[in-house]
Amino acid sequence: MxxxxxxxxxxxxxxxxxxxxxxxxxxxxxxxxxxxxxxxxxxxxxxxxxxxxxxxxxxxxxxxxxxxxxxxxxxxxxxxxxxxxxxxxxxxxxxxxxxxxxxxxxxxxxxxxxxxxxxxxxxxxxxxxxxxxxxxxxxxxxxxxxxxxxxxxxxxxxxxxxxxxxxxxxxxxxxxxxxxxxxxxxxxxxxxxxxxxxxxxxxxxxxxxxxSGLPYPALLRSTVALFRHEPVLRWRAGIAALSLASFSVLWTAVTFLLAGPRYGWSEAAIGTLGLVGAVGAVATTVAGRLADRGHVQWVTGIGSAALAASWLPIGAGGAGGASIWWLLGGVVVLNVAHQAVLNSNQSVIYALRPEIRNRLNSALMTAFFAGGAAGSALAAVAWARGGWTAVSVLGGVTGCGMFVLWVLERRAARPTSS
Structure with missing residues (x-):
């Protein structure tokens, strides 16, 4: 225990x-x-x-x-x-x-x-x-x-x-x-x-x-042990890690695309892309309200599917002759989906054991940012080896991985027949 x-x-x-x-x-x-x-x-x-x-x-x-x-x-x-x-x-x-x-x-x-x-x-x-x-x-x-x-x-x-x-x-x-x-x-x-x-x-x-009644070293050990004792945390940590990985793939590599010969944007113009991504912030409050109404699982599932699908217009936006609007539309969808999934993950985790919320949050967010760091590193490799096509495939694969984990989590949660 x-x-x-x-x-x-x-x-x-x-x-x-x-x-x-x-x-x-x-x-x-x-x-x-x-x-x-x-x-x-x-x-x-x-x-x-x-x-x-x-x-x-x-x-x-x-x-x-x-x-x-x-x-x-x-x-x-x-x-x-x-x-x-x-x-x-x-x-x-x-x-x-x-x-x-x-x-x-x-x-x-x-x-x-x-x-x-x-x-x-x-x-x-x-x-x-x-x-x-x-x-x-x-x-x-x-x-x-x-x-x-x-x-x-x-x-x-x-x-x-x-x-x-x-x-x-x-x-x-x-x-x-x-x-x-x-x-x-x-x-x-x-x-x-x-x-x-x-x-x-x-x-x-x-x-x-x-x-908690625990000394600090035991507190840290108990945080790590949560991954062993809380299966829901494991599923949600995996979903969170893949979500930020896909998010980081976009934001790490898109600068190379926009500054390159395809678009030729200045650094100031590239910085304004954050304003487009910020539109997705509204998703967190909407997702929170849906979670309060008992729809948290559907928020995760639909958000994961939307994030994976967003890489189709994002990928098209980097193709020769494609409109920048494909890219911008995909960025908005990805940000909305990413933030909705993050909110649903936290809603699920915070409901597990209220008395240890900080440790649960520590475990979830450590996995979350580890996924982001991995996504950034892999995005640089993908860009160097295969350009925007490889970046888009990487982002799409991580998005699909989120959806698969959500499906597996739902199956694992179903009661087994005796």
């Missing part, structure tokens, strides 16, 4: 679940929900600012191509470490304090990047910023716990829409701020905003403490 919460903690959590609010705190207001949504977006955005600035950073700090590329890689590595090492702390310490400390640390590390005189210090600042920016993944289950159980899907969808908008729009914002005041302006502005969010969260978040 996996170590879980102590009986007293479990009883307190059960009481919180029944009441829909923690320990008699006020219900989750619209203003607090919007604050939490904005907070997740700002935290995650800090990990993507460097991507459109790599060429500029390389020139100003005299970095080689490999060193410049490592800045983007450091953000992925740091975030992955934070998911494993820091997010489970939400089941150990008081959550408001944890969230505020992580946001304050993120603001401080952004200042390190803003003042970095060389590539080594910028790389360090990026890694540490990403490590603590997993504060976003503390806020998401926090919101799920504060929410009325009948509205949990909608609440998670709203918070996740902020997270996804932060990830998608960060490239556009970074390019605009760098054009106005240089690349350091991006980090200065972000540091001020994240510090402001830390103050607001301390002021308005209600205290929430659901201790």
């Amino acid at each position: 996996t170590n879980t919460a102590t009986p007293g903690a479990a009883r307190r959590t059960a009481h919180h679940e029944a009441a829909g609010t923690p320990g008699g705190a006020a219900p989750l207001s619209r203003g607090l929900l919007l604050l939490m949504s904005a907070a997740t977006g700002l935290a995650v955005a800090s990990n993507y600012f460097a991507q459109p600035l790599l060429d500029l950073l390389g020139r100003e700090l005299r970095l080689g191509t490999t060193m410049a590329a490592m800045i983007a890689t450091a953000a992925q590595v740091g975030y992955g470490l934070g998911l494993i090492l820091l997010v489970p702390l939400g089941d150990l310490v008081e959550r408001r304090r944890l969230a505020v400390v992580l946001y304050a640390a993120t603001a401080g590390f952004l200042l390190v990047s803003a003042t970095a005189p060389n590539g080594t210090l910028l790389l360090t600042g990026t890694l540490l910023t990403a490590l603590t920016s997993v504060a976003a993944q503390v806020v998401v289950p926090y919101a799920a716990t504060l929410a009325d159980p009948a509205q949990r899907g909608r609440v998670v969808g709203t918070v996740m829409s902020g997270l996804m908008l932060g990830a998608l729009l960060s490239r556009t914002v970074a390019g605009g701020l760098a054009g106005l005041g240089g690349w350091r302006t991006v980090y200065w502005v972000s540091a001020v905003l994240v510090a402001g969010v830390a103050v607001l969260l301390w002021r308005f978040l209600p205290p929430l403490h659901t201790p």
